[in-house]
Amino acid sequence: MARKIAAGNWKMNGVEADLVQVDALAEAVAAASCDVLLCPPATLIAPMAARAGLMDLYVGGQSCHAAASGAHTGDISAGMLADAGATHVIVGHSERRADHGETNEDVAAQVTAAIDAGLIAIICVGETEAERDAEVTLNVVASQLAGSIPTGALPAHIVVAYEPVWAIGTGRTPTLEQIAEVHDHIRSELAARRGGAANDIPLLYGGSVKPGNAVEIFAVSNVDGALVGGASLKASDFGGIIAALSAA
Numbered sequence: 001m002a003r004k005i006a007a008g009n010w011k012m013n014g015v016e017a018d019l020v021q022v023d024a025l026a027e028a029v030a031a032a033s034c035d036v037l038l039c040p041p042a043t044l045i046a047p048m049a050a051r052a053g054l055m056d057l058y059v060g061g062q063s064c065h066a067a068a069s070g071a072h073t074g075d076i077s078a079g080m081l082a083d084a085g086a087t088h089v090i091v092g093h094s095e096r097r098a099d100h101g102e103t104n105e106d107v108a109a110q111v112t113a114a115i116d117a118g119l120i121a122i123i124c125v126g127e128t129e130a131e132r133d134a135e136v137t138l139n140v141v142a143s144q145l146a147g148s149i150p151t152g153a154l155p156a157h158i159v160v161a162y163e164p165v166w167a168i169g170t171g172r173t174p175t176l177e178q179i180a181e182v183h184d185h186i187r188s189e190l191a192a193r194r195g196g197a198a199n200d201i202p203l204l205y206g207g208s209v210k211p212g213n214a215v216e217i218f219a220v221s222n223v224d225g226a227l228v229g230g231a232s233l234k235a236s237d238f239g240g241i242i243a244a245l246s247a248a
């Protein structure tokens with residue numbers, strides 16, 4: 001049985017003053033029966049981890065380089081994220097794949113680097129709108145999974161997030177049947193490679209998750225939580241999503 005995770009991705013949003021949102025989450029985190037994770041910009045990882053103090057709140061990065069160090073201006077290594085207090089890192093987000101041309105091979109190398117640094121890698125997959133319209137969603141997701149997860153990665157070290165690109169930040173979501181279809185497919189693809197251990201890999205849905213749709217999404221088969229963008233920036237919204245997952 002996979003752990004339940006409510007993960008927030010602040011993307012390129014937030015300055016130190018916004019860390020008051022962490023204090024405001026304290027009650028929701030204390031009452032949660034799921035893991036709660038926030039992935040702020042790299043500049044806020046250390047102060048957020050310090051702010052989290054004794055709260056049961058994990059802090060993560062949004063990307064990492066495959067190399068441990070070296071001449072990679074503007075990049076950050078998995079070890080640096082861990083050094084700043086991160087326990088997780090998002091890899092292969094569609095915004096990284098689109099903005100930085102990251103391929104499945106790049107993502108697999110980042111996953112290996114993350115695991116080597118002691119981080120849990122949250123591996124993102126998902127189809128574009130054109131791919132959904134062309135009815136190739138399941139193939140696209142299967143090939144992203146096959147290419148982005150290194151064969152040696154243990155289930156305890158990885159999380160998979162299904163994020164349809166067209167649902168990110170748009171207010172649009174797939175139908176519950178469509179989410180179930182993809183999550184069931186991801187579970188069976190993982191099981192084909194890893195057998196029963198695949199059941200331990202948390203599968204998160206991401207794309208316009210809000211307090212108002214969280215309850216129904218968390219009731220879908222093989223949805224173990226969410227990777228939340230916009231609604232993770234405000235403690236009141238993210239708190240509602242954490243409560244919905246805890247009750248699921």
Ligand SMILES: O=C[C@H](O)COP(=O)(O)O
Pocket residue numbers: 009093163167168169170171206207208209227228229230231
């Ligand atoms: O990583 C998070 C996702 O891209 C979802 O973003 P969103 O909740 O703003 O649609």
